[in-house]
Amino acid sequence: xxxxxxxxxxxxxxxxxxxxxxxxxxxxxxxxxxxxxxxxxxxxxxxxxxxxxxxxxxxxxxxxxxxxxxxxxxxxxxxxxxxxxxxxxxxxxxxxxxxxxxxxxxxxxxxxxxxxxxxxxxxxxxxxxxxxxxxxxxxxxxxxxxxxxxxxxxxxxxxxxxxxxxxxxxxxxxxxxxxxxxxxxxxxxxxxxxxxxxxxxxxxxxxxxxxxxxxxxxxxxxxxxxxxxxxxxxxxxxxxxxxxxxxxxxxxxxxxxxxxxxxxxxxxxxxxxxxxxxxxxxxxxxxxxxxxxxxxxxxxxxxxxxxxxxxxxxxxxxxxxxxxxxxxxxxxxxxxxxxxxxxxxxxxxxxxxxxxxxxxxxxxxxxxxxxxxxxxxxxxxxxxxxxxxxxxxxxxxxxxxxxxxxxxxxxxxxxxxxxxxxxxxxxxxxxxxxxxxxxxxxxxxx
Numbered sequence: 247x248x249x250x251x252x253x254x255x256x257x258x259x260x261x262x263x264x265x266x267x268x269x270x271x272x273x274x275x276x277x278x279x280x281x282x283x284x285x286x287x288x289x290x291x292x293x294x295x296x297x298x299x300x301x302x303x304x305x306x307x308x309x310x311x312x313x314x315x316x317x318x319x320x321x322x323x324x325x326x327x328x329x330x331x332x333x334x335x336x337x338x339x340x341x342x343x344x345x346x347x348x349x350x351x352x353x354x355x356x357x358x359x360x361x362x363x364x365x366x367x368x369x370x371x372x373x374x375x376x377x378x379x380x381x382x383x384x385x386x387x388x389x390x391x392x393x394x395x396x397x398x399x400x401x402x403x404x405x406x407x408x409x410x411x412x413x414x415x416x417x418x419x420x421x422x423x424x425x426x427x428x429x430x431x432x433x434x435x436x437x438x439x440x441x442x443x444x445x446x447x448x449x450x451x452x453x454x455x456x457x458x459x460x461x462x463x464x465x466x467x468x469x470x471x472x473x474x475x476x477x478x479x480x481x482x483x484x485x486x487x488x489x490x491x492x493x494x495x496x497x498x499x500x501x502x503x504x505x506x507x508x509x510x511x512x513x514x515x516x517x518x519x520x521x522x523x524x525x526x527x528x529x530x531x532x533x534x535x536x537x538x539x540x541x542x543x544x545x546x547x548x549x550x551x552x553x554x555x556x557x558x559x560x561x562x563x564x565x566x567x568x569x570x571x572x573x574x575x576x577x578x579x580x581x582x583x584x585x586x587x588x589x590x591x592x593x594x595x596x597x598x599x600x601x602x603x604x605x606x607x608x609x610x611x612x613x614x615x616x617x618x619x620x621x622x623x624x625x626x627x628x629x630x631x632x633x634x635x636x637x638x639x640x641x642x643x644x645x646x647x648x649x650x651x652x653x654x655x656x657x658x659x660x661x662x663x664x665x666x667x668x669x670x671x672x673x674x675x676x677x678x679x680x681x682x683x684x685x686x687x688x689x690x691x692x
Contacts, residue, residue, distance in 0.1 A: 250309075250313045251311075251313035251314040251383075252383040252386075253387070254309040254310035255306065255307070255310035255384070255387075256384065256387035256388060256391060258303050258306050259518060259521030259522050260391060260395075260518045261277070261299045261302060261303050262299060262300075262517075263514040263515065263516075263517035263521060264515075264518070265295065265296060265514070266513055266514035266517055267512045267513065267514030267515070268514070269292045271512075271514070273512070277295075278295065281298055281299075285298065314380065317380070318373075318376055321375065321376035322372045324372070325371040325372030325373075326368070326372070328367075328371055329371070332550070333360060333364055335554065336359070336360060336550065336553060336554055337360075339553070339554050339558070340356065342559050343556045343557070343558055343559070344557045344559055344628075345559075345621075346557075346586070351553075353437075353440050353444075355433050355436065355437050356553070357440065358432065358433045358436045358437075359549055359550055362429075362432070362433075362546075363546035363550050364546075364550070366542050366543055366546040367543055367547060367550075369539070370540070370543035374536055374539040374543075377532045377536070378532065378533065378536050380532075381528075381529035381532040381533050381536075382529075382533075384525070384526075384528075385526060385529050385530070385533075388522050389404050391518075392404070392519065395511070395515050395518060396505060396510075396511050396515065396519070398505075398509070399498075399501060399502060399509075399519065402498075403498050406497075407494070407530060426545050427472045427475075427476070428473050428475075428476045429545060429546075429549075430472075431468045431469045431471075431472040432469055432473075434465055434468070435462075435466060435468070435469050438461065438462055438465045439462060442458050442461075442462055480538065484534075484535065487531070487534045488531065491527060491530060491531070495523055495524075495527065498523050499519075499523065502519045502520065503516065559625070559646065560628060560646075562625075562641075562642055562643075562645045562646055564644060564647075564648055565643045565644075566639045566643050566644060567644065567648055568636045568638070568639040568644065569636070569648065569651075569652035572602075572637065574602045575602055575636050575637040576599070576601050576602040576635075576636070576637050577599070577600040577623070577634075577635070577636060578598070578599045578600075578634070578635040578638070579598040579633075579634055580634075580635070581595050581632040582595070582597075582619075582622070582629055582632035582634070583596075583630045583631035584618065584627065584629055585630060592618050593618065593619060595632075596619070617657070617658045620655060620657075621655075621657075622634070623649075623653060623655075624646075624649055624650050624653050624655055625641070625646040625649055625650070636649070636653075671685055671686075
């Protein structure tokens with residue numbers, strides 16, 4: 247599609263200027279010869295020649311636009327499919343990620359990666375790469391025609407353009423660092439905002455909302471500063487690259503006029519060169535702008551790779567199921583050790599045995615490790631040392647899915663999904679209404 251769009255668009259600036267030589271300057275050439283073969287003899291007049299070329303130009307523009315739209319659609323479909331599979335892979339990785347890794351990263355950053363960074367990649371693949379392909383093909387077509395019109399002039403134009411790209415890339419390297427700073431600031435703001443909103447009840451009950459919301463304003467101010475710096479310097483870099491191109495454009499136009507005086511370049515060909523110089527401006531600007539999109543996409547991809555490489559939960563193959571056909575099970579803990587950081591142990595040599603059917607309350611000071619112990623029992627955190635047994639079967643012989651399916655846990659800070667009561671009760675499972683009403687009665691919610 248891109249090749250067909252280019253083949254239709256590139257000849258357009260050449261058609262009208264050729265008529266300047268062949269009609270206005272009365273120097274018949276290939277254009278009039280071709281039209282005379284295609285048109286009836288009564289139509290061989292300057293007016294109809296001009297109208298015919300105008301019609302051809304308009305038709306070529308419509309054809310080029312149509313193929314460009316189809317090509318853009320193809321890239322959008324490819325982009326959306328790639329992003330969908332990337333998002334699914336990241337969601338799958340998050341499903342099995344170690345809780346310690348997840349808590350270190352924070353939900354705000356995870357959301358930023360799954361939304362903002364994937365949108366950046368989506369824009370790069372669906373729009374930027376598509377434009378790059380069209381731009382490269384357009385410049386190639388323009389180069390061929392310029393070399394055909396006047397090879398010395400065309401060669402000079404083509405050799406000078408890389409200099410423009412080189413000086414623009416120097417500015418682009420600085421813009422890359424500024425964009426990275428902006429993305430980091432936005433990610434930190436999202437994390438801070440998420441943490442504050444999730445703990446809003448505790449913050450307000452402690453009368454600390456003024457402090458935490460002032461901290462949010464500080465992170466928002468950092469976002470403002472980094473975004474402002476990136477925005478105006480990025481605009482300055484774009485303007486600088488554009489003015490460098492305009493310098494080259496004026497030089498090429500002046501050189502074209504000199505070629506009319508001292509070489510075999512005709513006035514019509516000179517006007518065609520002017521048209522192609524202007525036509526070349528768009529693709530070159532697209533290529534220059536692509537470097538900034540590339541830097542953003544590269545940084546986003548690096549963050550997504552870091553997210554996908556987070557340590558996963560251990561995969562435990564189920565070799566035995568102590569819960570099968572049992573209404574209740576015994577629990578044994580032997581020499582259990584655990585810490586979040588090596589310098590601050592939480593559980594040190596815990597030993598405990600709870601016979602099947604017994605009810606036991608663990609009482610202790612806040613931060614003593616009670617909630618941590620419960621989360622270790624269902625495998626949310628791996629033990630550092632020691633072993634846990636259910637009905638005498640070691641935890642590493644059972645499998646985490648089986649344990650969590652049979653060991654019912656109400657965490658310290660339960661979360662309600664923004665959904666129906668049924669959805670919060672079933673968590674995606676199928677239950678009869680009678681079972682749901684029984685659960686509500688037990689929890690005194692009827």
